[in-house]
Amino acid sequence: MTAISMNVMKGNLMNDLAAVDVAVSPEDKFREYLMTQGKRLTTERETIVREVFASHEHFDADQLVSRLSQRTDGKRVSRSTVYRTLTQLVDAGLLRVVARTNDRDVYEHDYGYPQHDHLICSECKTLIEFADDAIKEIVEQVARESGFRVSGHRLEVYGKCAECCRPKRRHRKTDMI
Amino acid sequence: MTAISMNVMKGNLMNDLAAVDVAVSPEDKFREYLMTQGKRLTTERETIVREVFASHEHFDADQLVSRLSQRTDGKRVSRSTVYRTLTQLVDAGLLRVVARTNDRDVYEHDYGYPQHDHLICSECKTLIEFADDAIKEIVEQVARESGFRVSGHRLEVYGKCAECCRPKRRHRKTDMI
DNA sequence: TTTCGTGCAAAGCCTTTGCATCCAT
DNA sequence: ATGGATGCAAAGGCTTTGCACGAAA
Numbered sequence: 077m078t079a080i081s082m083n084v085m086k087g088n089l090m091n092d093l094a095a096v097d098v099a100v101s102p103e104d105k106f107r108e109y110l111m112t113q114g115k116r117l118t119t120e121r122e123t124i125v126r127e128v129f130a131s132h133e134h135f136d137a138d139q140l141v142s143r144l145s146q147r148t149d150g151k152r153v154s155r156s157t158v159y160r161t162l163t164q165l166v167d168a169g170l171l172r173v174v175a176r177t178n179d180r181d182v183y184e185h186d187y188g189y190p191q192h193d194h195l196i197c198s199e200c201k202t203l204i205e206f207a208d209d210a211i212k213e214i215v216e217q218v219a220r221e222s223g224f225r226v227s228g229h230r231l232e233v234y235g236k237c238a239e240c241c242r243p244k245r246r247h248r249k250t251d252m253i
Numbered sequence: 254m255t256a257i258s259m260n261v262m263k264g265n266l267m268n269d270l271a272a273v274d275v276a277v278s279p280e281d282k283f284r285e286y287l288m289t290q291g292k293r294l295t296t297e298r299e300t301i302v303r304e305v306f307a308s309h310e311h312f313d314a315d316q317l318v319s320r321l322s323q324r325t326d327g328k329r330v331s332r333s334t335v336y337r338t339l340t341q342l343v344d345a346g347l348l349r350v351v352a353r354t355n356d357r358d359v360y361e362h363d364y365g366y367p368q369h370d371h372l373i374c375s376e377c378k379t380l381i382e383f384a385d386d387a388i389k390e391i392v393e394q395v396a397r398e399s400g401f402r403v404s405g406h407r408l409e410v411y412g413k414c415a416e417c418c419r420p421k422r423r424h425r426k427t428d429m430i
Numbered sequence: 431t432t433t434c435g436t437g438c439a440a441a442g443c444c445t446t447t448g449c450a451t452c453c454a455t
Numbered sequence: 456a457t458g459g460a461t462g463c464a465a466a467g468g469c470t471t472t473g474c475a476c477g478a479a480a
Contacts, residue, residue: 116479116480118478118479136469137469137470138469155470156470156471156472159469159470159471160471163471178468179468179469180468180469181469181470
């Protein structure tokens, strides 16, 4: 129903944003992190990491819960565990909260994927990714001026996507019965 | 207690970000907006606008409620009204939600104040404002490439502010009793 | 055993809303 | 009178947490 998990990567916007080759898989990276915390990669946690990294789409906790709590293959995971694991995945550097839509935190991969920002359509809520090195440079420059040590940034551009700007005559016709 | 409402504007970061001269006061602008909606600028709403524009600090709903619900000068305003009015102030273009701290929406003036972005200290939560035209240009450029019509943007830079980076020997001494 | 992890239900928190009362036109 | 506005309390919606049971070391 919601379109927040749709990533648009057409045109030359994301040409050089193909998934980055990583030495270790998300599962392994998560296991490593858990180890340092004296914890284990349980079946549930593994199920979650896999589900999360199965596709590079934005998602919120509820969507993930829906997918995981309805499994019939014995891989069902409870809502509590999903929430608890999402927090850990963020702490582990595998996920990141990119936005908030409909009062829900929206997550995206932070591992095996290059730094980028988003164009957010206020109409259809679609998140369009883009990467631009100049932004990072400016950010560094500005921060330097005030002695601020940068660890990251988030740029959200609001507006209306091309699709929503375009007048949809075809639909109008349908609406007229 | 929280430091989210502290605006740091030292150095040359905000030299040209002095409050912009506006033709009409926030109250008037709000009244205008309300008129178009067939509504009135009541005593409560006026009290809120004044409190909000009394200083250019970031704040969240709860802080505003605290200030307004404890008044003894007959200007007390309920929590419900504060929330309802905040929404209207945003719709009227007087306020804007700039961030979310401690699960609360953080507001700032969007009227009579120039466009700017923030450096957010992850340690003390201070928001440092800065303005840079180059960012807007880049944003426009990127958006143009995908036919996206920009209405605004939000850039948050995370990291550690100069103050928090600096080792505080003086404090350490005190802590040692 | 002892610690960690899960699931369920309940609790938390910020924010919104139903409703009776009030006020201004 | 009549529709908008306020306050209070209750409800909502997402997220967290207490607790008992189960699994791994």
